[in-house]
Amino acid sequence: MALMNMIQALNSALDVKLAQDPDVVLFGEDIGYFGGVFRVTDGLQAKHGLTRCFDTPIAEGGIIATAIGMGVYGLRPVAEIQFADYILPAFDQLVSEAARLRYRSGGEFWAPITVRSPYGGGIFGGQTHSQSPEALFAHVTGLKTVIPSNPYDAKGLLIASIEDDDPVIFMEPKRIYNGPFYARPDEQLKSWAGTGDPLAEVPEGHYTVPLGKAATVREGKDVTVLAYGTMVHVAKAGIEESGVDAELIDLRSIVPLDIEAITASVAKTGRCVIFHEATRFGGFGGELSALVQERCFWALRSPILRVAGWDTPYPHAFEWDYMPGPGRLAAALRKAMED
CATH class of the missing domain: 3.40.50.970 (Thiamin diphosphate (ThDP)-binding fold, Pyr/PP domains)
Structure with missing residues (x-):
């Protein structure tokens, strides 16, 4: 290691x-x-x-x-x-x-x-x-x-x-690439820096992680959060900020998709928030929402929510306002709990 x-x-x-x-x-x-x-x-x-x-x-x-x-x-x-x-x-x-x-x-x-x-x-x-x-x-x-x-x-x-x-x-x-996720550069928003060590214990030899198998990053009982890539780390911070007991699923691969892990979690929590950086309209979150709706309709206690990038061309100077942060996820988690 x-x-x-x-x-x-x-x-x-x-x-x-x-x-x-x-x-x-x-x-x-x-x-x-x-x-x-x-x-x-x-x-x-x-x-x-x-x-x-x-x-x-x-x-x-x-x-x-x-x-x-x-x-x-x-x-x-x-x-x-x-x-x-x-x-x-x-x-x-x-x-x-x-x-x-x-x-x-x-x-x-x-x-x-x-x-x-x-x-x-x-x-x-x-x-x-x-x-x-x-x-x-x-x-x-x-x-x-x-x-x-x-x-x-x-x-x-x-x-x-x-x-x-x-x-x-x-x-x-x-x-x-170099850590949980980079901090927003201005001093007043250091909460973007994320949590956890930028390094992880990794075996030096050969091993595999199977494609199509999601990971449960955080167990919870109230809401299921589906995320992948950078947004897994942002989601951790957003869940902590919200005070909601959310279960965080890291998809790891979106094709093949571990629909069994997703549906098992949503069936348990009854709520689902989908979190990705890409533009919301036409994003992969729409497919996730449809799949959850088809399979977990009778278990759902509130509408499925999506938190994603804005439906605009990607900005340069304002990219930290474009990328969804912990605050936006926390607001969605609290909204999910209102129903």
């Missing part, structure tokens, strides 16, 4: 798979000699060689097309898209090729690719470096979408993703 932040845990996962499986290759913009813009691949090219970890041109469609071809050939490519915002030029390759390959070929071919990408806000990246597009991928049959919230899960989920035979979109919340 070793103390790691999320960057170190992801680096360890890649290192383990490169050493263990000669078919694993890493590539993307600046991930080789430079070690990636967030240093997730730091040192891996020097350790494993130029043919196992290498740089690509700034051509996202080409990166994913290359990964698909490698996967069909028998390799297990791990492609990095430097920011999730820039994955859209490769969207057709993911939707029309990677996601459909197994079905189109009658199971003769498949694309065991993992697409890593930092996503979400918290670094003042503005509209082109801060978006949360997870709902786009969740809509595509044949793609799996994974979003870790802590170093231990990040390593185990990434190894499981690389070993999976289906294409996986692995979204890394950049706001918690």
Whole structure:
């Protein structure tokens, strides 16, 4: 075991798979000699060689097309898209090729690719470096979408993703790369700094966290909070602020989704608040709400509530007002308890 932040845990996962499986290759913009813009691949090219970890041109469609071809050939490519915002030029390759390959070929071919990408806000990246597009991928049959919230899960989920035979979109919340979540910069709002140690005990060797299995972060009896990624940490602070005995479920992957864990929790509490950073309208929270309504209608004691990003283009200077914070969640929890 070793103390790691999320960057170190992801680096360890890649290192383990490169050493263990000669078919694993890493590539993307600046991930080789430079070690990636967030240093997730730091040192891996020097350790494993130029043919196992290498740089690509700034051509996202080409990166994913290359990964698909490698996967069909028998390799297990791990492609990095430097920011999730820039994955859209490769969207057709993911939707029309990677996601459909197994079905189109009658199971003769498949694309065991993992697409890593930092996503979400918290670094003042503005509209082109801060978006949360997870709902786009969740809509595509044949793609799996994974979003870790802590170093231990990040390593185990990434190894499981690389070993999976289906294409996986692995979204890394950049706001918690180095700790629970970054503080809002002005001095009067230090409560945004979060709680808990930025490091976690992580095994140094091989282990997996299964895809499609949620985790209960906090048990409670009054309300179920569904969250993933950075919002798990924000939710912890919001629950404490609210004074409500809420149960917090970390989804960990949104496709496959652990609907059994969700429904068991909502059946117990009778209330549900869904919490994500992405824009509310058309966000994954809408699908979660529908699923809970269909399965838990007779157990619900109040309307399902959603707390999410505003339905506006992502702001630059005002991103801390855009991202839902503990106060907004606390207000929703108290409202849920009024019914």
